[in-house]
Amino acid sequence: MATTACFIIVSRNEIPIYEAEVGSAAKREDAAQLHQFILHAALDIVQDLAWTTSAMFLKAIDRFNDLVVSVYVTAGHTRFMLLHDSRNDDGIKSFFQEVHELYIKILLNPLYLPGSRITSSHFDTKVRALARKYL
Amino acid sequence: MAPVGPRSGDAIFANVERVNAELFTLTYGATVRQLLTDLEEVEEVNKQLDQMGYNIGIRLIDEFLAKSNVTRCVDFRETAEVIAKVGFKMFLGVTATVSNWDADGTCCSIILEDNPLVDFVELPDTCQGLYYCNILSGVIRGALEMVSMKTEVTWIRDVLRGDDAYELQVKLLKQVPEEYPYKDDE
Numbered sequence: 001m002a003t004t005a006c007f008i009i010v011s012r013n014e015i016p017i018y019e020a021e022v023g024s025a026a027k028r029e030d031a032a033q034l035h036q037f038i039l040h041a042a043l044d045i046v047q048d049l050a051w052t053t054s055a056m057f058l059k060a061i062d063r064f065n066d067l068v069v070s071v072y073v074t075a076g077h078t079r080f081m082l083l084h085d086s087r088n089d090d091g092i093k094s095f096f097q098e099v100h101e102l103y104i105k106i107l108l109n110p111l112y113l114p115g116s117r118i119t120s121s122h123f124d125t126k127v128r129a130l131a132r133k134y135l
Numbered sequence: 136m137a138p139v140g141p142r143s144g145d146a147i148f149a150n151v152e153r154v155n156a157e158l159f160t161l162t163y164g165a166t167v168r169q170l171l172t173d174l175e176e177v178e179e180v181n182k183q184l185d186q187m188g189y190n191i192g193i194r195l196i197d198e199f200l201a202k203s204n205v206t207r208c209v210d211f212r213e214t215a216e217v218i219a220k221v222g223f224k225m226f227l228g229v230t231a232t233v234s235n236w237d238a239d240g241t242c243c244s245i246i247l248e249d250n251p252l253v254d255f256v257e258l259p260d261t262c263q264g265l266y267y268c269n270i271l272s273g274v275i276r277g278a279l280e281m282v283s284m285k286t287e288v289t290w291i292r293d294v295l296r297g298d299d300a301y302e303l304q305v306k307l308l309k310q311v312p313e314e315y316p317y318k319d320d321e
Contacts, residue, residue, distance in 0.1 A: 108255035110164025111171070111262060120257050 004067065005084045005135050006035035007127065009103070010043065011115045012077040018118040022131035038062075039081050042069040046079055056100075057093050072096035076114075078103070086135060095134040102126050141205045144224025151202070151225065160254045167267060177264040184266070188273020189280075196278040199225065211307050212236070214284070215243050218275060218305075227251055235304075244291060245275075247301040258295050266290050272303055283311040 004023040011017045021032060042062040049058055050073045062069040070092050072080040080096055080103075106112055106123055118124075170180045199205075203221050208214040219231035229251065235244040252268050266272075272288035279286045285308040292298035 105255055106257075108161070109257050110161065110168045111256060111259055119259060122257060 003085060004031075004035075005082065005086075005131060006032070006039065007080070007082050007099075007131065008036070008039055009118065010079040010081060013115060014043070015115065017078075017116065018123075018127075020124065020127055020131070022128060022135065035067075035083050038064045038067060039069060039083055042071070042081065043079070046071050046073065046081075050077070050079075057096055059089065070096075072100065074100060074103070082135075084135060088135065091134040095130055098130050098134075099127060102130075141221075142203055144203075144221040144230065147202055147221070147225045148228055153228075156251055156254070160251060163252050163270075164256065167265075171262065171265075177262055181264070181266050181269050184269035185273040185276075188270035188275075189277035190273075191270070192274040192277020192279075193281050195226070195274060196281045199278065210240065211284070212240055212243075214279070215245065215305060218278075219245050222278075223247070241307040243305055245303045245305060246292075247303070250294070250301050253295060256295060263296075266293065267295050268293070268301065275303070275305060279305075283313055285309050285311060 005021075007018075007020045007022055008016050009018040016036075019036070021035070045061050046058065049061055049071075056072055056074065058071040058073060060068045060070050066085050067083055068085065068087075070082045070084065072082075074080070080099055082092060082095070084092070102123055106118055106120060107114060112118075112120075167180070167184070170183055171177070174180050174183060199222060203217075203225065205217055205221065208217060215233045219233045223229055223231045223245075227250075229247060229249045231245045231247045233243055233245055236242070250268060252271070256267060258265060258267065269290070272290065276286055276288045287306045287308055289304050289306075290302070291304050292300055292302035294301060
Protein backbone atom coordinates (compact mmCIF):
# COMPACT_ATOMS: atom_id res chain seq x y z
CA MET A 1 0.00 0.00 0.00
CA ALA A 2 1.34 3.41 -0.96
CA THR A 3 1.92 5.91 1.78
CA THR A 4 0.44 8.74 -0.20
CA ALA A 5 -2.09 8.47 -2.95
CA CYS A 6 -4.86 10.62 -4.21
CA PHE A 7 -7.29 9.56 -6.89
CA ILE A 8 -9.63 11.79 -8.85
CA ILE A 9 -11.86 11.40 -11.86
CA VAL A 10 -12.23 14.38 -14.14
CA SER A 11 -15.13 14.46 -16.57
CA ARG A 12 -14.71 15.44 -20.20
CA ASN A 13 -15.76 18.99 -19.45
CA GLU A 14 -13.03 19.48 -16.85
CA ILE A 15 -15.19 18.98 -13.78
CA PRO A 16 -13.90 16.71 -11.01
CA ILE A 17 -16.63 14.12 -10.42
CA TYR A 18 -14.97 11.89 -7.85
CA GLU A 19 -12.15 12.36 -5.37
CA ALA A 20 -10.58 10.03 -2.85
CA GLU A 21 -7.54 10.21 -0.63
CA VAL A 22 -6.37 6.62 -0.53
CA GLY A 23 -2.96 6.84 1.09
CA SER A 24 -2.07 5.27 4.40
CA ALA A 25 0.05 8.20 5.60
CA ALA A 26 -1.16 10.36 8.45
CA LYS A 27 -3.14 13.23 6.98
CA ARG A 28 -1.60 16.63 6.88
CA GLU A 29 -4.15 19.35 6.92
CA ASP A 30 -3.14 20.99 3.66
CA ALA A 31 -2.36 17.71 1.90
CA ALA A 32 -5.69 17.39 0.14
CA GLN A 33 -5.47 20.87 -1.37
CA LEU A 34 -1.87 20.31 -2.39
CA HIS A 35 -2.74 17.02 -4.08
CA GLN A 36 -5.61 18.57 -5.96
CA PHE A 37 -3.39 21.43 -7.02
CA ILE A 38 -0.78 19.10 -8.47
CA LEU A 39 -3.37 16.97 -10.23
CA HIS A 40 -5.14 19.96 -11.73
CA ALA A 41 -1.84 21.36 -12.92
CA ALA A 42 -1.19 18.09 -14.73
CA LEU A 43 -4.43 18.35 -16.74
CA ASP A 44 -2.78 20.46 -19.43
CA ILE A 45 -0.14 17.82 -20.04
CA VAL A 46 -2.85 15.18 -20.27
CA GLN A 47 -4.67 17.20 -22.89
CA ASP A 48 -1.58 17.30 -25.10
CA LEU A 49 -0.58 13.71 -24.50
CA ALA A 50 -4.00 12.10 -24.90
CA TRP A 51 -4.05 12.66 -28.66
CA THR A 52 -0.52 11.45 -29.33
CA THR A 53 -1.14 7.84 -28.37
CA SER A 54 -3.89 5.29 -28.73
CA ALA A 55 -3.17 3.75 -25.35
CA MET A 56 -5.55 4.58 -22.52
CA PHE A 57 -2.96 4.28 -19.80
CA LEU A 58 -0.58 7.24 -20.13
CA LYS A 59 1.79 6.13 -17.35
CA ALA A 60 3.59 8.73 -15.26
CA ILE A 61 3.18 12.08 -16.95
CA ASP A 62 4.22 14.58 -14.31
CA ARG A 63 6.06 14.73 -11.00
CA PHE A 64 6.24 17.00 -8.02
CA ASN A 65 9.07 16.34 -5.57
CA ASP A 66 8.63 12.64 -4.81
CA LEU A 67 5.02 12.50 -6.01
CA VAL A 68 4.15 11.13 -9.44
CA VAL A 69 0.99 11.66 -11.50
CA SER A 70 -0.29 8.70 -13.52
CA VAL A 71 -3.24 9.09 -15.84
CA TYR A 72 -5.70 6.88 -17.65
CA VAL A 73 -7.98 8.35 -20.32
CA THR A 74 -11.19 6.54 -21.26
CA ALA A 75 -12.65 6.53 -24.73
CA GLY A 76 -15.16 9.15 -23.63
CA HIS A 77 -12.29 11.37 -22.56
CA THR A 78 -12.96 10.99 -18.86
CA ARG A 79 -9.64 11.14 -17.06
CA PHE A 80 -8.66 9.02 -14.08
CA MET A 81 -5.74 10.68 -12.33
CA LEU A 82 -3.68 9.15 -9.61
CA LEU A 83 -1.08 10.93 -7.54
CA HIS A 84 1.23 8.49 -5.83
CA ASP A 85 4.68 7.98 -4.40
CA SER A 86 5.06 4.29 -5.13
CA ARG A 87 6.75 2.86 -8.22
CA ASN A 88 4.49 0.07 -9.24
CA ASP A 89 3.43 0.50 -12.86
CA ASP A 90 1.70 -2.86 -13.20
CA GLY A 91 -0.34 -2.38 -10.05
CA ILE A 92 -1.40 1.07 -11.16
CA LYS A 93 -2.38 -0.19 -14.57
CA SER A 94 -4.55 -2.92 -13.07
CA PHE A 95 -6.02 -0.40 -10.66
CA PHE A 96 -7.03 1.88 -13.52
CA GLN A 97 -8.47 -0.96 -15.56
CA GLU A 98 -10.65 -2.16 -12.73
CA VAL A 99 -11.78 1.33 -11.87
CA HIS A 100 -12.66 1.75 -15.53
CA GLU A 101 -14.99 -1.24 -15.28
CA LEU A 102 -16.61 0.21 -12.18
CA TYR A 103 -16.97 3.54 -13.93
CA ILE A 104 -18.70 1.88 -16.89
CA LYS A 105 -21.20 0.31 -14.49
CA ILE A 106 -21.89 3.75 -13.06
CA LEU A 107 -22.37 5.16 -16.54
CA LEU A 108 -24.82 2.40 -17.42
CA ASN A 109 -27.02 3.36 -14.50
CA PRO A 110 -29.93 5.15 -16.14
CA LEU A 111 -30.39 7.35 -13.10
CA TYR A 112 -26.86 8.71 -13.32
CA LEU A 113 -26.39 11.79 -15.47
CA PRO A 114 -23.08 11.54 -17.34
CA GLY A 115 -20.70 14.26 -16.19
CA SER A 116 -22.33 14.69 -12.81
CA ARG A 117 -20.77 13.87 -9.49
CA ILE A 118 -20.44 10.19 -8.55
CA THR A 119 -22.19 9.88 -5.22
CA SER A 120 -22.58 6.11 -5.10
CA SER A 121 -21.19 4.76 -1.84
CA HIS A 122 -20.83 1.34 -3.46
CA PHE A 123 -18.43 2.81 -6.01
CA ASP A 124 -16.47 4.58 -3.28
CA THR A 125 -16.03 1.40 -1.25
CA LYS A 126 -14.96 -0.59 -4.30
CA VAL A 127 -12.41 2.02 -5.37
CA ARG A 128 -10.88 2.13 -1.92
CA ALA A 129 -10.69 -1.65 -1.83
CA LEU A 130 -8.95 -1.67 -5.21
CA ALA A 131 -6.50 0.97 -3.99
CA ARG A 132 -5.62 -1.23 -1.04
CA LYS A 133 -5.16 -4.20 -3.32
CA TYR A 134 -3.02 -2.68 -6.07
CA LEU A 135 -1.23 0.42 -4.81
CA MET B 136 -56.90 -27.79 -34.39
CA ALA B 137 -56.38 -30.46 -31.82
CA PRO B 138 -56.62 -29.21 -28.28
CA VAL B 139 -53.22 -28.75 -26.71
CA GLY B 140 -52.41 -28.77 -23.07
CA PRO B 141 -50.93 -25.82 -21.25
CA ARG B 142 -47.33 -25.19 -22.18
CA SER B 143 -44.60 -24.59 -19.68
CA GLY B 144 -42.96 -21.20 -19.31
CA ASP B 145 -39.63 -22.54 -20.52
CA ALA B 146 -41.12 -23.99 -23.68
CA ILE B 147 -42.75 -20.70 -24.60
CA PHE B 148 -39.69 -18.69 -23.67
CA ALA B 149 -37.62 -20.82 -26.03
CA ASN B 150 -39.89 -19.92 -28.93
CA VAL B 151 -40.60 -16.23 -28.50
CA GLU B 152 -38.56 -13.55 -30.17
CA ARG B 153 -36.03 -12.06 -27.83
CA VAL B 154 -34.06 -8.86 -27.63
CA ASN B 155 -30.66 -8.20 -26.15
CA ALA B 156 -30.96 -7.94 -22.38
CA GLU B 157 -28.86 -4.79 -22.14
CA LEU B 158 -30.87 -3.07 -24.83
CA PHE B 159 -34.03 -3.93 -22.93
CA THR B 160 -32.64 -2.81 -19.57
CA LEU B 161 -31.28 0.44 -20.90
CA THR B 162 -34.47 1.21 -22.82
CA TYR B 163 -36.50 0.79 -19.67
CA GLY B 164 -33.93 2.86 -17.78
CA ALA B 165 -34.17 5.64 -20.33
CA THR B 166 -37.96 5.61 -19.99
CA VAL B 167 -37.77 5.97 -16.22
CA ARG B 168 -35.09 8.65 -16.53
CA GLN B 169 -37.27 10.62 -18.96
CA LEU B 170 -40.30 10.31 -16.69
CA LEU B 171 -38.25 11.65 -13.79
CA THR B 172 -37.18 14.62 -15.89
CA ASP B 173 -40.68 15.32 -17.19
CA LEU B 174 -42.73 14.78 -14.06
CA GLU B 175 -40.17 15.93 -11.50
CA GLU B 176 -42.05 14.32 -8.58
CA VAL B 177 -41.03 10.78 -7.69
CA GLU B 178 -44.61 10.00 -6.59
CA GLU B 179 -45.93 11.03 -10.00
CA VAL B 180 -43.36 8.82 -11.70
CA ASN B 181 -44.52 5.84 -9.63
CA LYS B 182 -48.10 6.53 -10.69
CA GLN B 183 -47.17 6.96 -14.32
CA LEU B 184 -45.14 3.73 -14.38
CA ASP B 185 -48.07 1.89 -12.87
CA GLN B 186 -50.40 3.35 -15.49
CA MET B 187 -48.02 2.37 -18.28
CA GLY B 188 -47.83 -1.12 -16.86
CA TYR B 189 -51.61 -1.29 -16.72
CA ASN B 190 -51.83 -0.34 -20.38
CA ILE B 191 -49.32 -3.05 -21.20
CA GLY B 192 -51.08 -5.59 -19.01
CA ILE B 193 -54.51 -5.25 -20.56
CA ARG B 194 -53.00 -6.03 -23.96
CA LEU B 195 -50.42 -8.54 -22.85
CA ILE B 196 -52.97 -10.87 -21.32
CA ASP B 197 -54.31 -11.70 -24.77
CA GLU B 198 -50.91 -12.64 -26.05
CA PHE B 199 -50.32 -14.62 -22.91
CA LEU B 200 -53.50 -16.64 -23.23
CA ALA B 201 -52.97 -17.22 -26.93
CA LYS B 202 -49.46 -18.54 -26.54
CA SER B 203 -49.60 -20.39 -23.28
CA ASN B 204 -52.79 -22.42 -23.74
CA VAL B 205 -53.48 -22.25 -20.04
CA THR B 206 -56.95 -23.31 -19.09
CA ARG B 207 -59.25 -21.51 -16.72
CA CYS B 208 -57.79 -21.30 -13.24
CA VAL B 209 -59.98 -22.78 -10.55
CA ASP B 210 -58.99 -20.33 -7.85
CA PHE B 211 -56.76 -17.38 -7.14
CA ARG B 212 -54.00 -19.65 -5.88
CA GLU B 213 -53.68 -21.25 -9.26
CA THR B 214 -53.77 -17.85 -10.94
CA ALA B 215 -50.85 -16.65 -8.88
CA GLU B 216 -48.86 -19.79 -9.66
CA VAL B 217 -49.49 -19.35 -13.38
CA ILE B 218 -48.36 -15.71 -13.26
CA ALA B 219 -45.20 -16.60 -11.41
CA LYS B 220 -44.23 -19.76 -13.26
CA VAL B 221 -45.49 -19.13 -16.78
CA GLY B 222 -46.09 -15.38 -17.09
CA PHE B 223 -42.82 -14.13 -15.70
CA LYS B 224 -40.87 -16.82 -17.52
CA MET B 225 -42.53 -16.05 -20.81
CA PHE B 226 -42.02 -12.30 -20.83
CA LEU B 227 -39.03 -11.64 -18.60
CA GLY B 228 -37.20 -14.95 -18.71
CA VAL B 229 -37.16 -15.34 -14.93
CA THR B 230 -39.27 -17.43 -12.63
CA ALA B 231 -40.86 -16.18 -9.48
CA THR B 232 -42.06 -17.99 -6.41
CA VAL B 233 -45.38 -17.53 -4.68
CA SER B 234 -45.62 -17.50 -0.92
CA ASN B 235 -47.05 -15.76 2.13
CA TRP B 236 -50.66 -16.75 1.51
CA ASP B 237 -53.20 -15.37 3.90
CA ALA B 238 -55.88 -17.59 5.41
CA ASP B 239 -58.64 -17.09 2.84
CA GLY B 240 -56.37 -17.32 -0.19
CA THR B 241 -56.93 -13.81 -1.53
CA CYS B 242 -53.57 -12.27 -0.82
CA CYS B 243 -50.11 -13.56 -1.64
CA SER B 244 -46.60 -12.49 -2.45
CA ILE B 245 -44.78 -13.03 -5.70
CA ILE B 246 -41.07 -13.11 -5.02
CA LEU B 247 -38.49 -12.40 -7.69
CA GLU B 248 -34.90 -13.33 -6.99
CA ASP B 249 -33.65 -12.00 -10.26
CA ASN B 250 -34.96 -9.00 -12.13
CA PRO B 251 -33.65 -8.06 -15.56
CA LEU B 252 -35.05 -4.54 -15.31
CA VAL B 253 -32.63 -3.40 -12.65
CA ASP B 254 -29.20 -4.37 -13.97
CA PHE B 255 -26.78 -1.48 -13.38
CA VAL B 256 -29.34 0.55 -11.48
CA GLU B 257 -28.56 2.23 -8.21
CA LEU B 258 -31.01 4.69 -6.69
CA PRO B 259 -29.44 8.09 -6.04
CA ASP B 260 -30.44 10.04 -2.94
CA THR B 261 -32.80 12.22 -4.92
CA CYS B 262 -35.01 9.29 -5.97
CA GLN B 263 -35.33 7.39 -2.72
CA GLY B 264 -39.12 7.08 -2.95
CA LEU B 265 -39.02 5.64 -6.43
CA TYR B 266 -40.38 2.18 -7.12
CA TYR B 267 -38.16 1.57 -10.10
CA CYS B 268 -40.01 -1.53 -11.27
CA ASN B 269 -43.48 -0.18 -10.65
CA ILE B 270 -44.34 -1.04 -14.23
CA LEU B 271 -44.48 -4.73 -13.23
CA SER B 272 -47.17 -4.17 -10.65
CA GLY B 273 -49.19 -2.30 -13.26
CA VAL B 274 -48.82 -5.14 -15.74
CA ILE B 275 -50.14 -7.70 -13.28
CA ARG B 276 -53.03 -5.47 -12.23
CA GLY B 277 -53.98 -4.76 -15.86
CA ALA B 278 -53.71 -8.36 -16.95
CA LEU B 279 -55.82 -9.69 -14.08
CA GLU B 280 -58.43 -7.01 -14.59
CA MET B 281 -58.97 -8.28 -18.12
CA VAL B 282 -59.74 -11.72 -16.78
CA SER B 283 -62.27 -10.27 -14.34
CA MET B 284 -60.18 -10.03 -11.21
CA LYS B 285 -59.80 -6.67 -9.50
CA THR B 286 -56.49 -6.68 -7.70
CA GLU B 287 -54.23 -4.39 -5.83
CA VAL B 288 -50.50 -4.88 -6.36
CA THR B 289 -47.94 -3.29 -4.06
CA TRP B 290 -44.21 -3.61 -3.55
CA ILE B 291 -43.15 -5.07 -0.22
CA ARG B 292 -39.45 -5.59 -0.79
CA ASP B 293 -37.13 -4.05 -3.34
CA VAL B 294 -33.43 -4.82 -3.74
CA LEU B 295 -32.78 -1.24 -4.84
CA ARG B 296 -33.91 -0.14 -1.40
CA GLY B 297 -31.62 -2.54 0.37
CA ASP B 298 -33.81 -5.66 0.70
CA ASP B 299 -32.69 -9.10 -0.38
CA ALA B 300 -35.34 -9.82 -3.04
CA TYR B 301 -38.22 -8.30 -4.95
CA GLU B 302 -41.57 -9.01 -3.39
CA LEU B 303 -44.85 -8.00 -4.93
CA GLN B 304 -47.99 -8.34 -2.87
CA VAL B 305 -51.01 -9.22 -4.94
CA LYS B 306 -54.33 -8.78 -3.21
CA LEU B 307 -57.55 -9.94 -4.77
CA LEU B 308 -60.17 -7.27 -4.13
CA LYS B 309 -63.09 -8.83 -5.93
CA GLN B 310 -63.95 -11.12 -8.74
CA VAL B 311 -66.11 -9.35 -11.26
CA PRO B 312 -68.76 -11.73 -12.55
CA GLU B 313 -68.81 -12.04 -16.29
CA GLU B 314 -71.62 -9.96 -17.62
CA TYR B 315 -74.36 -10.35 -20.12
CA PRO B 316 -73.54 -10.35 -23.55
CA TYR B 317 -71.46 -13.38 -22.83
CA LYS B 318 -72.25 -16.38 -24.94
CA ASP B 319 -71.21 -19.66 -23.47
CA ASP B 320 -70.95 -21.46 -26.77
CA GLU B 321 -68.40 -19.19 -28.38
